[in-house]
Amino acid sequence: MNNPTNLRxxxxxxxxxxxxxxxxxxxxxxxxxxxxxxxxxxxxxxxxGEADYMTYCASCHGATGEGNGPVANHLKNRPPDLTYITQQQTGGEFPYMYVLGIVEGNPELDKKGRTHGPSDMPVWGNIIYEDSGERSSLAKARLRHLVDYIKNMQK
Known part of the structure; x- marks a missing residue:
């Protein structure tokens, strides 16, 4: 019989x-x-900012920001076209802090305490802060990158 060591x-x-x-x-x-x-x-x-935009914004505002996302037709109010924010400003400048405030959910931006109409749009700032594990510096950076991404969409 063969020895098992010989099998090598x-x-x-x-x-x-x-x-x-x-x-x-x-x-x-x-x-x-x-x-x-x-x-x-x-x-x-x-x-x-693109990943957060695609995760949190594109379903309503569309991948290109034109307000034509796949769920846009199912909302009470049509999402705004984000590509014309700068053109809608009288000075022709992107209202960076205003947009950041909307995304963060700043209640001072609306007299009724809402930042985005009749609450169709969730307050993504809270969600991004939660998702960032309470690391406020990471959340702030993500929010700024998101607003920068929207700023770069302008026509």
Missing amino acids: PAFNRHSKSRGLSTLKKVAFGLSLSVSTLGFAEGDTKQAP
Whole structure:
């Protein structure tokens, strides 16, 4: 009968070096694949604020901010076209702090204590603060990136 220790393949010096050579080729191929994936990944990176916009805003305002998201027709009030915020301002400047206040849910922006009409739009500031694990610096950065993203949509 065979001894279980004899079941292992016998390697001589030649087969070991060939095995290492093959291993080196595989490792080199994998490193090329990973570096290529890194370049492809870099090409598809999102702009700061884009992920939060797509998560919290696009369903109503649309991916391009024109107020034509997939749920827009089911709301009491049609979501505004976010691409014309700057054009609607008399000075032609993007009202950064005003938009930030709306997103954060600042009740001083509306005389009735609402920031976005009859409460169709949730107060995303609270949700982003919660989602950021009570790290206010992270939440503030995310909110500013979101407003910057909206600012960059302007026509």
